[in-house]
Amino acid sequence: MQKANIIFFYGPPATAKSYVAQQVAKQTGYVYFNLDEFYVKVKAQSEVEKLNKLMQVFQAEPKNYIVDGFLDKKAQAVVFFEHYQKPRYVIYFQSSKDEVEQNIRILSTEDQKKCRFQRFSNFLQNRDELLAYLKKFQFFVTVDAVQKGLSNNFQQSSDLIIQSIMSILKPKVLVALTYNNEELAEVYLNKVETELGFKHLHLETLCEEELAKGTPQGKQMGAFLNSGQVVPPQMQIELLRKYLYNDPQQNKFILTSFPEKYQEFRTFEDKLFPITGLINFLKEGKTVSFSAKMNPVLHYSAEGKNLIIQNEDLGPFQSYLTKRIKYGIVIGPVMSGKTTFAKYISQKFGFNLIEWGETAIAQLKEKLSTVPGEQIEELTLPMIIKYYKDLFSNVTNEKYVFDGFPPGCEKPEQILQFLNLGQASWVLNIGIDQTNQWIRYKIKSEMDVAAEMTDDDKEKMITNAKAHEEILKQVQVYVQQQSDCKLFKQDTNYSLEQNYKSIDQIFGKRVYLASILANLDSDIYEALKLIYINIAAKYKMSFVDVEQLIAKNFEKLSNDYEMRWTKQNCKNPSNFTPETVMKLVKQYIDDLPIQSRDVLLWGYISADQQGDKQQQEQIFPRATDELMMVEKSLGQIKVLYAITEQPLNSEINDPEWVLEKPEVPPPKQEGDGGDEEPKDAGNADGEENVPKFNIYNYQWTKSEIPKNMAQIFMKVKQPNPVQLEVSDYSFKLIYDNFDELFQSIQENNNHTYFAQIQLQQPIMD
Secondary structure, three states, rough: OOOOOOEEOOOOOOHHHHHHHHHHHHHHHEEEEEHHHHHHHHHHOOOOHHHHHHHHHHHOOOOEEEEOOOOOOOHHHHHHHHHHOOOOOEEEOOOOOOHHHHHHHHHHHHHHHHOOOOOOOHHHHHHHHHHHHOOOOEEEEEEEEOOOOOOOOHHHHHHHHHHHHHHHHHEEEEEOOOOOOOHHHHHHHHHHHHHOOEEEEEEHHHHHHHHHHHOOHEEEEEEEEEEHOOOOHHHHHHHHHHHHHHOOOOEEEEEEEOOOOHHHHHHHHHHOOOOEEEEEEOOOOOOOOOOOOOHHHHHHOOOOOEEEEEOOOOOOHHHHOOOOOOEEEOOOOOOOHHHHHHHHHHHOOOOEEEOOHHHHHHHHHHOOOOOOOOOOOOOHHHHHHHHHHHHHHOOOEEEEEEOOOOOOOOOOOHHHHHHOOOOOOEEEEEEHHHHHHHHHHHHHHOOOOOOOOOHHHHHHHHHHHHHHHHHHHHHHHHHHHOOOEEEEEEEOOOOOOHHHHHHHHHEEEEEEEEEEEEOOOOHHHHHHHHHHHHHHOOOEEEEHHHHHHHHHHHHHHHOOOOOOOOOOOOOOOHHHHHHHHHHHHHHHHHHOOOOEEEEEEEEEEEOOOOOOOHHHHOOOOOOOOOOOHHHOEEEEEEOOOOOOEEOOOOOOOOOOOOOOOOOOOOOOOOOOOOOOOOOOOOOOOOOOOOOOOOHHHHHHEEEOOOOOHHHHHHHHHHHHHEEEEOOOOOOHHHHHHHHHHHHHHHOOOOEEEEEEEEEEOOOOO
């Protein structure tokens, strides 16, 4: 027997419950059901009568309901849940007693106040017992009913409550663009339906079915089609609304034949909700094409939501949908330095380190014990695997690095089992030649480096090396099967500093900066921004509009951090410390659905941007600070674009500062009397005859003028300079030129560029 799909809204009066319920019902197409009005209508008085009447109406009309209100007492809820059905959700509007009383006083008429205070008193009498019962169920969820304060800002606060609830109710919806590879799209979407439980909605087919049914909506669509017009997006969205929310058991959809214009996507998101992502089917070797206008592909690429599919592997699709933890393993033979590198990766790039030393094993034994403070006697490999599999299934957006495989993980099936705790993102294989390996072994064993190793020691080292080779073979098999897992190799026969630099290149981001040092009108600004969005889309970069990011988080930033006094645009990044800006940028990048090694920051560096600056604003923040913090937080800057109207001085020509040497008194002769000159006994470390520092042995310059971004970058990074002169009719030159820079960086990761983009007339109207 079909049952009703019920969502209860439960909470005190004067928390916008009824208004929110009506709006959510409108957005989902559910039936709005006011519980108090229903009881009055059916003249239900006692608790039993109310409950029976309610169950009868839901049985008679099993529809989708938003119920404004909830059962008064725990006993009623127990009967309803255990003898009729469990609801889809009970959404609790949480608010403090003081807040509710204030809302009643301010938001109620004189006639309403007495009634609402009485209802609130009744609510409080039963709340604690009822909440304790409801919290046992997964369908119980809580929303903040205070937000910005309903009594002071009802509309904005209630909109935020609606937004919170819709984020719970909204289904996963991806839009597939099939026209670039229709053959692959047909096979892939069929697999997504049959293997992953998605429902494929072909919008054109849905419209045809609605026409054939002769529904009022179908007739309206027919009127447009018969007159030679297309069905308006708003009408298509209303049709989709029925399918997206109708079946609570089906909450995953793929849309095809969806309108392809950017504005129509915007309409969908304004009227319904942001789509989960865009699936872009391309042929092998193809990339996102350049577009002179904003389109869905560029828009969702900039948001990290453009999923490019070029073969039948479902792995990228599943990874996109699941915010799984990211973990990797550092492997290598004994004395290769894998523990050193695992610790470095943990500290430098924010990974949680998991080691297998005695202390770590003891802690794990204690965690697995059922007796607090005691350890289990034996820790087996299956127990370790189960522990971390459970841990990884319950956490998201965390990063872990394992210092090798756990003890006893040697057989091929064990290695693959451990790699499949979730899905390993990477494996770093540490390589070392035998000579260096043996030297390190002697040093660690406090042996003379020139001494011969014993046969037993040699046998141990050779056995360990062979075991590592077997492990590496299984890792290679795994990596070949998992397109999302990468195998890196690190040769550690060089200095530790060189090895750390190599690790930085593997795990650090490659950063591309577009700094705007000209006063641009909005059209020029948006046209240039579109060029860089095109670049990011083609090369699968994470795109960050830094000023827009600050604007979205401005309220929180201005509360957490006292912004400096300025006459400049208050959302300008230079109004905040570089640490604050980079923390925000890093969090944004980490939250993007699609991660990339390459990051393009639009509108940063900001210290040299033009504006109405006071004298004290000329020196803080400095471009030096911003550049340094970018590399410290994200990774190496590979290209710095300076967008200017006038040529930018990138050379430092400070005048020489000549120091006049004071006259040196003649050395004292014996018998002159006075204190005897102390003899030079060497420096603080006991070294003798070390020359003292003498400022007159160096060349000095002086300048009261702060160095600009170009001067600092050219001096410190010594990049290859690039000069481009463009107008609004030739902005695409920036896009075309970038291909050469990017290919150069791909071939040699040490290459860095400083590109000055000088804007020329004519400028668009």
